Amino acid sequence: MKVCVIGVGYVGLITSVCLAYKGNDVISMDSDYDKIEKLNKGIPTIYESDLEPLLNEMVEKEKLEFTTNLKYGVESSDVVFVAVGTPPNENGSANLDYVFGAIRSIAKFVNGNKTIVIKSTVPVGTQKKVKRIVSDIIHPKYKVNILSNPEFLREGTAINDFFNADRIVIGADNKNEAKMLLRLYKDFNQKIIITRPESSELIKYSANAFLATKISFINEIANISEAYGSDIDEVVEGLASDHRINRSFLNAGVGYGGSCLPKDVKALIKIADDRNVRSELLTSVENVNKNQRKLLFKRLELTLNDVTNKEICILGASFKPNTDDVREAPSIDIINDILSSHGKVKLYDPIGMNNMKSLFHAKEIEYCKDIYTAVTACDAVVILTEWEEFKESNWKLIKDLMKGNIVIDGRNVLNIDNMLDLGFNYKCIGSRVQKMSELGTGVIETKIM
Numbered sequence: 001m002k003v004c005v006i007g008v009g010y011v012g013l014i015t016s017v018c019l020a021y022k023g024n025d026v027i028s029m030d031s032d033y034d035k036i037e038k039l040n041k042g043i044p045t046i047y048e049s050d051l052e053p054l055l056n057e058m059v060e061k062e063k064l065e066f067t068t069n070l071k072y073g074v075e076s077s078d079v080v081f082v083a084v085g086t087p088p089n090e091n092g093s094a095n096l097d098y099v100f101g102a103i104r105s106i107a108k109f110v111n112g113n114k115t116i117v118i119k120s121t122v123p124v125g126t127q128k129k130v131k132r133i134v135s136d137i138i139h140p141k142y143k144v145n146i147l148s149n150p151e152f153l154r155e156g157t158a159i160n161d162f163f164n165a166d167r168i169v170i171g172a173d174n175k176n177e178a179k180m181l182l183r184l185y186k187d188f189n190q191k192i193i194i195t196r197p198e199s200s201e202l203i204k205y206s207a208n209a210f211l212a213t214k215i216s217f218i219n220e221i222a223n224i225s226e227a228y229g230s231d232i233d234e235v236v237e238g239l240a241s242d243h244r245i246n247r248s249f250l251n252a253g254v255g256y257g258g259s260c261l262p263k264d265v266k267a268l269i270k271i272a273d274d275r276n277v278r279s280e281l282l283t284s285v286e287n288v289n290k291n292q293r294k295l296l297f298k299r300l301e302l303t304l305n306d307v308t309n310k311e312i313c314i315l316g317a318s319f320k321p322n323t324d325d326v327r328e329a330p331s332i333d334i335i336n337d338i339l340s341s342h343g344k345v346k347l348y349d350p351i352g353m354n355n356m357k358s359l360f361h362a363k364e365i366e367y368c369k370d371i372y373t374a375v376t377a378c379d380a381v382v383i384l385t386e387w388e389e390f391k392e393s394n395w396k397l398i399k400d401l402m403k404g405n406i407v408i409d410g411r412n413v414l415n416i417d418n419m420l421d422l423g424f425n426y427k428c429i430g431s432r433v434q435k436m437s438e439l440g441t442g443v444i445e446t447k448i449m
């Protein structure tokens, strides 16, 4: 099929490459000339493992081209995806300027029957508004269907998620209008759910809000666990063995960040508030998440006695591993707290350093080339992203290189026995304790014969 995708951010670029891989002719459009030039040379503009070879292959095979020319993209295509950003407004609501701007431009260039698909995360009711805008602009002889088709991919595993998502959700006014999109997805071996647009729009927000809720829930349990000396690993093991609860998104730590969960929780609170529904639960989810960062800093402060003039090594800038994205990352708040308390920061992240440089000047914090340089002569180490590299590092050597012996593990990733044996003053989230020796390590399974 002939497809145009507007916007080359995470969602737009991955959608373009993956639909091209499925054999469609894809024109990917963005107004950022520099990005388009790079992409046409096969150079990715986002960090995502596995993207570069696929992008190159699709560009070489001429299944995918990048352009700044919206008219060309729209006129050449049967299906037009809108995957532009919806950044948060001051009050938490999603800013729809880019979406409506793109829609108006697309409508102007409509030259036949088309399907316009909203992939951006948009508030409930947006498809209806878009429909009105489009019908006011297009020639009445053309039939243009407006569909909602939210995206659930995660950064770091985006390509795999696009092809293997648990479900594809299509919001349409009637099944017939979804025809073109069903054709496009016919080779995808995924459950397809067709809903009314208002449901599809809400599914996206509820999915992210639910994931955020699971994280804040387990972080609250971790804090209770700490107050009573329960071990959060054991608690999670017991909880996750109930298939109704399941294990995913139950890692306690410094809380969620990124470009989606924080923004979508806020936006859903606002969406509810706009219809006089007060979202007590989501407001608490957000508060627990904010507090988790404060608690981690407090722990650092208490363990050090005083942060003033102390050298603190932060391991992990990105909001999660396998991405260089630092948007809403816990590292930003923790670094700000340390700096306002007159501490000194040394930072290391395998790939997130460049993005941090736009937030903190090299005069404010010291950017280090590897983990061993970063820990050298530090009073304390704080882990904020669970990179494999950190787990696999030589912690004995780190102990020798450090001035102090404090490690605050904000992601519960290090082996507690190992860290205590090495002589670290090791703190994590949720009072994980040394495994009871008479029980061996880990949780004992008792089988009734």
Ligand code: UDX
Binding pocket: 151, 152, 153, 154, 155, 156, 208, 211, 215, 248, 249, 250, 251, 252, 253, 254, 255, 256, 257, 258, 259, 260, 261, 319, 320
């Ligand atoms: C999320 C959704 O998962 C995805 O479906 C949606 O399309 C976009 O938003 P993403 O932002 O890439 O994806 O990251 P995700 O893997 O969901 O993690 C979000 C944050 O939660 C990270 O900061 C991560 O460290 C944190 N997290 C995740 C936890 O603190 N504990 C967990 O158990 C899981």
